[in-house]
Amino acid sequence: MADALPYKPKPGEIPTQPGVYRFRDADGRVLYVGKAKNLRARLSNYFAPLHTLHERTRRMVLTAASVEWTVVGSDVESLQLEYMWIQEFSPPFNVRYKDDKSYPYMAITLADEAPRVIVTRNRRIPGARYFGPYPKVWAVHDTIDLMIKVFPIRTCSDASYKKAMATGRPCFPGQIGRCGGPCSMKVTIEEHRAIVDDFVAFMAGGDQRFARDLTARSWAAAAAMDYESAAVYRDRLQAIDAVLSRSSLVLAEDTDADLFGIAEDELSAAVQHFVVRGGRVRGVRATTIDKELDISSADVVDQVLQRTYGDAESSDIPRQVLVPRLPDDAAELEQWLQERRGKRVSLQVAQRGRKADLMRTATVNAQQALLLHKTRRTSDYTSRTKALTDLQLALGMDEAPLRIECYDVSHLSGTNVVASMVVFEDGLPRKDQYRSFSIAETTDDTDSLYQVLTRRLAHVDRDEAAAAAAETAVAGVDPADGESPVVTERKRPRFAYRPQLLVVDGGAPQVAAAARALEDAGHAEIALCGIAKRLEEIWLPGEDFPVILPRTSEALYLIQRLRDEAHRFAITHQRKRRKRDISTVLGEVPGLGDARIKALLRHFGSVAALSNASADEMTALPGIGPKLAAAIEQRLANR
Numbered sequence: 001m002a003d004a005l006p007y008k009p010k011p012g013e014i015p016t017q018p019g020v021y022r023f024r025d026a027d028g029r030v031l032y033v034g035k036a037k038n039l040r041a042r043l044s045n046y047f048a049p050l051h052t053l054h055e056r057t058r059r060m061v062l063t064a065a066s067v068e069w070t071v072v073g074s075d076v077e078s079l080q081l082e083y084m085w086i087q088e089f090s091p092p093f094n095v096r097y098k099d100d101k102s103y104p105y106m107a108i109t110l111a112d113e114a115p116r117v118i119v120t121r122n123r124r125i126p127g128a129r130y131f132g133p134y135p136k137v138w139a140v141h142d143t144i145d146l147m148i149k150v151f152p153i154r155t156c157s158d159a160s161y162k163k164a165m166a167t168g169r170p171c172f173p174g175q176i177g178r179c180g181g182p183c184s185m186k187v188t189i190e191e192h193r194a195i196v197d198d199f200v201a202f203m204a205g206g207d208q209r210f211a212r213d214l215t216a217r218s219w220a221a222a223a224a225m226d227y228e229s230a231a232v233y234r235d236r237l238q239a240i241d242a243v244l245s246r247s248s249l250v251l252a253e254d255t256d257a258d259l260f261g262i263a264e265d266e267l268s269a270a271v272q273h274f275v276v277r278g279g280r281v282r283g284v285r286a287t288t289i290d291k292e293l294d295i296s297s298a299d300v301v302d303q304v305l306q307r308t309y310g311d312a313e314s315s316d317i318p319r320q321v322l323v324p325r326l327p328d329d330a331a332e333l334e335q336w337l338q339e340r341r342g343k344r345v346s347l348q349v350a351q352r353g354r355k356a357d358l359m360r361t362a363t364v365n366a367q368q369a370l371l372l373h374k375t376r377r378t379s380d381y382t383s384r385t386k387a388l389t390d391l392q393l394a395l396g397m398d399e400a401p402l403r404i405e406c407y408d409v410s411h412l413s414g415t416n417v418v419a420s421m422v423v424f425e426d427g428l429p430r431k432d433q434y435r436s437f438s439i440a441e442t443t444d445d446t447d448s449l450y451q452v453l454t455r456r457l458a459h460v461d462r463d464e465a466a467a468a469a470a471e472t473a474v475a476g477v478d479p480a481d482g483e484s485p486v487v488t489e490r491k492r493p494r495f496a497y498r499p500q501l502l503v504v505d506g507g508a509p510q511v512a513a514a515a516r517a518l519e520d521a522g523h524a525e526i527a528l529c530g531i532a533k534r535l536e537e538i539w540l541p542g543e544d545f546p547v548i549l550p551r552t553s554e555a556l557y558l559i560q561r562l563r564d565e566a567h568r569f570a571i572t573h574q575r576k577r578r579k580r581d582i583s584t585v586l587g588e589v590p591g592l593g594d595a596r597i598k599a600l601l602r603h604f605g606s607v608a609a610l611s612n613a614s615a616d617e618m619t620a621l622p623g624i625g626p627k628l629a630a631a632i633e634q635r636l637a638n639r
Contacts, residue, residue, distance in 0.1 A: 007066045008047045014040040019071040020081045023064040023093075030089035031064050032293070035082040037329070039069050054294040056551065060093045075332040076339075083306045093292040095269075095303050103133030103285060104140050108153075108200055114161060114181045114189055115196045116154035117144055129315065131203045132275075132283040149235065151199040152180025153192065204277060204315075251279040251354055257320035259350065260304060261362025263370045265560070266536045267291055267551050269300050270370035272362040273308065277318070286365075288373045292551055302327035305347075309337060317341040322350045322359060374561050383554050384427030390555035391501075394547055395540065397527050401501035402426055405456075407514075408505040408566035409439075409448045410574045417442055419452040420570035423499075424562055433497075436573040446513035449504055453517035460498055460523060499526060505563050507532035507546075508539050515541035531563050589635050591628055599623070600632075 019039045023032045023046075036042030046053075046061050053061065072078045086094055109115045111127025119140045123130065134140045148155060156164070156179045160171040164183035174184030182189050221230035251257065261272040268290055275283035289300065301323050309317055317337055327333060330347055337345040350359040388400040395401075404424045411417040417439040423430040437455065442448045502518070504510045511530040518524050529547075530539040536556065537546035549556040603621055604610040618629035 005047060005050075005061060007064070009043070009067070014043050014069065015071055016040045017071045018073075018075050018078045019069050020078050020085065021067060021069040022085065022089075022091075023060065024066045024068070025063055026065040030085070030091045032060055032091050032093040033082055033085045033089065035075075035078040035329075037075055037078075039071070043067065043069070056293050059548075060293060075329060076335050079306070079329065079332050079336050083310050086306075087310065095292070095295070095300070096290045097287055097307055104137045105130045105132040105134070106140050106144060106203070107131075108196065110196070110200075112158075114154050114183070114192055116156065116161075116181065117148070117199070118155075119144070129200055130313075133285050134283065147199060147203070148178070148180060151195050151202065153196050153199055154181025154183065155179045156181065156183060203282075251276055251358065253279045255279045255320070256318040257322055257355075258308070258318050259322040259355070259358055259362055260301070260308075260324070261359060261364075261366040262297070262300060262304070262324055263363060263366035264289075264291075264297065264300060265370070266294070266533070267556070267560070268370060268373065270366045270373060271304055272366040272369065274358065274362050276358075284365075286369050288369070290551065298325055298327040301325060302329065302333065305333055305337075309340060312340070314341050317345060319344065320346050320348060322348055322355055324359065324363065325349060371564075374557055374564075384558075387427055387554035387558040390549075390553055391558065394538065394549060394555055395501070395527055395529055397501070399500070401499075401527065403497055403499045404501045404503060404562060405499040406503040406505070406562035406566040407449060407452060408563070408570045409445045409452070410567070410570035411448075416574055417448055418570055418574045419448060420566050420573060421452070421456065422562065422566045422569055424558070427558060429565060434569055436569065445506065446509050449506075449510055450513045450517045453502070453514055454521060457517060457521035457523055460521070501527045501529070503559060503562050503566075504528070504530045505533075505566060506530050506539075507537075511539045511541055529559075531559050533563075536560065589628070589631050592632065596621075596623055 016038050018035075018037050020033065020035045021039060021043060022030050025031055034042070046057065046067075050058055050062075070081065072081060104119055104121055105123065107118050107120050107122075107125055107128045107130050109118065109125060109128050119137060132140065134143075144155070154161065156171040156173045160173070161181065161183045164171040164174065164185075168185070170185050171179055171181075171183045173179035174181070174186075180186065180192070180195065182192050187195070218230050218234050255276060256278070257276045259274040259276060261274070263270050268288060271287040271289065273285040273287065274281050275285075287304075289304070291300075295303075305321065305323070305327075317340055321337065326347065326349055334345060334347040337347070350356045388402070391397075392400045402425060406422050406424070407419060409417065409419045419437040419439060421435040421437070423433040435456075437452045439448050439451055442451065502514060504514045507530055511528060514528055514530070515524075518526055518528060528541055531537070532539060532546065537548055538559065539546045549559075599621055600610055600618070604613055613633075615626065615629035615633045618624050618632060619626055624632075
């Protein structure tokens with residue numbers, strides 16, 4: 001199978017030194033760029049037997065027509081060359097970044113004669129110092145309004161500045177106290193530059209020395225009975241407190257760090273980048289990544305760091321970079337960052353304490369961003385239409401599936417088996433038609449699916465007939481004229497609508513079980529498919545090989561959303577059921593009321609932990625004596 005690739009290098013041709021390699025197609029276009037500490041070992045993975053390769057990797061090597069490599073002197077050089085080539089060629093099989101939006105920044109134009117502070121989305125102003133990004137434009141303006149009360153620097157446009165300096169008349173913002181530059185005729189260019197330096201120093205780390213200095217000046221002015229100056233210092237101190245209070249202290253005050261929370265699935269990843277300066281979160285950036293090849297979480301971290309710091313100014317690289325996991329070339333990345341910053345940089349995994357708490361927060365935000373990214377793609381009308389059309393073509397259906405039902409089975413070590421049914425109509429969820437199923441006895445997931453679909457399909461013909469009769473019903477005669485019939489609408493039965501497509505979470509075995517249920521119910525006309533999570537492949541009944549949808553396919557995003565929603569709904573139902581079951585069991589213990597049951601569950605955190613707890617551990621809770629604890633332990637043991 002490996003010989004099927006005509007461009008495979010001969011044995012011994014590939015060197016063992018570190019380097020960077022490129023796959024090209026027949027037209028010479030660069031498809032993929034990668035780096036390796038050992039080129040021969042790395043490239044041999046691509047030329048393994050084709051059936052052993054991941055589907056997306058197999059598609060890349062089959063699309064390519066040649067491979068070339070460049071040997072470098074060190075691993076750090078290979079990292080630099082890889083980044084340069086990715087930026088130059090934009091290879092379609094490398095990860096692709098999609099910033100959720102263009103973020104606003106606060107910029108200080110340090111290259112100007114009299115630097116000014118502005119709000120901008122342009123990150124290429126020569127000599128500018130940037131702070132942020134900020135989630136909203138108004139947040140930047142509010143911060144600037146507070147900051148110029150403490151550090152009155154220029155805010156006027158270049159045209160206003162030049163006109164004021166030429167005429168000797170203050171610019172309009174200077175006349176109303178909104179501009180503190182030399183154009184206001186209150187300070188010299190040198191004095192203004194010193195104020196700008198203080199502005200930048202404060203924003204770079206929230207230096208507490210400014211607050212201490214203003215406090216000391218305020219007290220000194222008050223002691224000298226210079227109350228006007230004391231009031232000015234007081235107002236500036238309040239402005240500093242307002243700026244600092246906008247972002248709570250999440251780490252130690254002397255901590256400058258960038259923290260990356262990452263959530264990913266097989267095709268996409270969402271990154272939440274928290275910019276922490278002076279222990280406070282000064283900026284947040286959200287990025288979405290499309291993955292064409294199957295890459296590990298460590299590789300995602302590697303690519304994110306290269307993208308973030310590849311073109312960054314040295315001042316934008318902090319002393320610490322916190323990531324969820326270290327990439328394989330962590331030492332080389334750390335050295336690369338140190339060379340770019342000119343100072344020491346530490347690349348770490350946040351494992352405990354406040355850093356780990358902040359990492360969890362960033363990860364939760366990344367998970368929500370990933371879900372939102374998928375939801376937006378399936379909610380857009382054009383995307384939904386394309387998704388349904390692509391799905392129709394991929395599955396060989398006669399018409400687009402306007403109503404899709406997806407099923408998932410969830411259990412806890414083979415117990416508490418439940419299943420979920422979620423419904424999408426016209427590509428959008430119909431949560432009012434979601435259903436959950438309890439399964440009393442089952443042998444495995446395929447049997448559970450067969451039971452659930454049999455129960456659901458039993459309603460198709462019966463409920464459709466009932467729905468037709470219930471559309472309108474003559475209830476009597478209108479008393480107003482004695483002749484016109486009164487038409488009343490009745491609620492449709494629970495399963496009144498026939499699906500065009502059934503989706504099950506799983507591969508060939510699950511699809512076979514669902515197909516058997518459709519055949520036994522006499523509804524083989526309903527289309528069926530399954531989605532296997534490992535490769536995100538689509539399985540059809542009776543087929544030996546899956547359907548592979550393109551990674552960018554809207555149809556694949558729709559199927560993923562269905563699967564994820566069915567899984568979420570099943571897990572939610574199972575948790576509610578487990579909680580209800582344990583509450584019912586504990587409610588049978590004499591002397592144990594709702595308040596104590598809630599306290600027990602809250603203290604031990606889970607049903608399993610409570611079941612494994614001893615009577616002595618239970619007595620640690622207020623209101624739980626030895627006798628009651630022994631009764632609880634005995635009841636849970638007999639459960």
